[in-house]
Amino acid sequence: MCPMDFSYVLRIPWNRTLCQDFNPPAQNDNTNPTRKHPCCQTLLSLLAVALAQHLKETSLFQLPDLATSSSCLRDYQSKLNSFSLSDNLLSYCFNPSQFVTSPNICARIETSQDWVDRLGKSTSLDTDCRSNFTDLTACGSCLGAGRKVQSLLVSADGNQTQAEDCFYFAILYAAGIVNEFGPESDGVVSCIFGLELNSSVDSASNSHSALVFGLTGAGVAILVTSSLLGLYLWYDKKWRRKKSLGFGFDLNEQGSTPKLRPNTGSIWFKIQELEKATDESDFQGDAEFCNEVEIISNLKHRNLVPLRGCCVIDDDVNSDERGTPRALLITDWAWSLVKAGKVDQAVDASLLRGSDSSNSNPKGIMERFVLVGILCAHIMVALRPNILDALKMLEGDIEVPQIPDRPVPLGHPSFHVDGNNFSISPVLSGPKLHCGDMLR
Structure with missing residues (x-):
């Protein structure tokens, strides 16, 4: 039985366009150049999601034997059949033996412990591939780290022909072990595995309904906003009329009696009254001023510039x-x-x-x-x-x-x-x- 669960194939909105029109020949010819068809590359990246999850759960980079690999490819094909794709896609694109554990692949790495033994407990992948890749900069840093680790693995192996397998191992390790959001997260699927997420295709059936609901909501919002605005203008006009009847004043009126400002209730003082109240000429408020400085100096807020000091x-x-x-x-x-x-x-x-x-x-x-x-x-x-x-x-x-x-x-x-x-x-x-x- 296959130890991997392929139900994610039905959940992830991967772009199936490249495989829908691809009908591989029935005869499996390893020399056929179309084995590098973009559909095969897409299916390999999609399979990497399961392999990365398998690595996370078992510490194995690949499957234990040929029978298990064949079983997993059959399960994988059954999920692809749900999309009415060709039923011989996987038999054409892959050989079951390429997913079986072997000491002859990439620096003799078979488990995550072998990885640590070859590269140590921390690599550039561990620092650059932890995020959810919400921006292109984070994604680029992770892929760059994958290339650096690939070079280290090839050097440890001493065989340049293993370069492709070593990069694939780096992808599995970044998605299954390093990333905090897991192999099925959108960031890992689109960045590390390079799968195109075509949510617009999957949501095409809902676009009309979304448009109808959006227009309806906008209409209701405009109606409510117009009603509230009309109510406010009516209330404001009524309130202004009431205030103007209750509080009148003359800007040219002389005298020292404070006047209430209409609509706000603010008192208008003359400059001589303020000078008398604050006693500016004597400047006797040193003690009070110092107390205020102490209080202001202790205020800390992200929207306030701190007071560094003052003097008299x-x-x-x-x-x-x-993946x-x-x-x-x-x-x-x-x-x-x-x-x-x-x-x-x-x-x-x-x-x-x-x-x-x-x-x-x-x-x-x-x-x-x-x-x-x-x-x-x-x-x-x-x-x-x-x-x-x-x-x-x-x-x-x-x-x-x-x-x-x-x-x-x-x-x-x-x-x-x-x-x-x-x-x-x-x-x-x-x-x-x-x-x-x-x-x-």
Whole structure:
């Protein structure tokens, strides 16, 4: 009896087109060149699925004797007959003896233990053929590993005529022993065994039904979406009318009484009220600020850039007193150096020291990094480069353009000098900008 189960022949959607029109001659002639017919190659790859599973279960690369091999080919043919294929395909394509264990095949390997004895416990197959081959790169790596192992086996055998058998053994080992998904998985069948999976042929009878269900589902989805959209527009219009009746305000109205913004309930404050509430001029919140920094520094999330550190700068006001702390943005500081022609002062001196090679230019590289950083942090969002252009600038593929002027946003402390100590460097002055035009 055959120890292999060929029921997978009916499950795997292999392309039977090459064998449906092939009618081999009744006389078995080993010299007939058509024995290399593509149908025979397809049937050999399909048979390898059973041999790889047999290797996994018994550690034998081939079948124990001629009687067992003949029995297995008969079982295999019975499954092929279910597809109305020629009943002498296997008798024409194969000789039962070619699947029988023999010490004269590929480096005298008969079992998986012989494989380990010849090649060791780990080869390139063990690292490159474990995945499910969801992309062509993984498949190519596995096939490349198979070729490397084939060369090792041929060298161990010393007979180049065994090259084809050694590659076949490598295929069986990769599919039956190494791959985590098994010989019948789609990735192994299509990549390692090279079988064409023609699911479109097998599912042709269902294509019309799928189209009908798809169109029906799309129609229902459009109807539901239209109904929900109409309901939303009706509700939104009704809600807007109700809010407009309850919350009115005048943008030109003077006075300090906060007003509710229509539809949102937001309160509109004047800048003087915010300054009074936050006490900007005295900057007495050092302790609270440090506590907030500690909390933010401990936040870890894949969508958050971690805070590496910060500082509070004290400036001198005058000479006598300090098969008052002044707020400072690092972007403003770097911008002022660039506009003053002192971009090298924005870079740590240790970063400007490079090798003695005449081709290296660490100063030029670091200055380019500073310019790209300033450009990416420009207060005008529309003037910032996209990530692809920024990367090309960093790598030197394209030149960094001239840095555009940096306008001062409305609400900057330079607009309110009534008694506080905020100031702005002349190099930062520029056209006035509405807050809605920037992102900082």
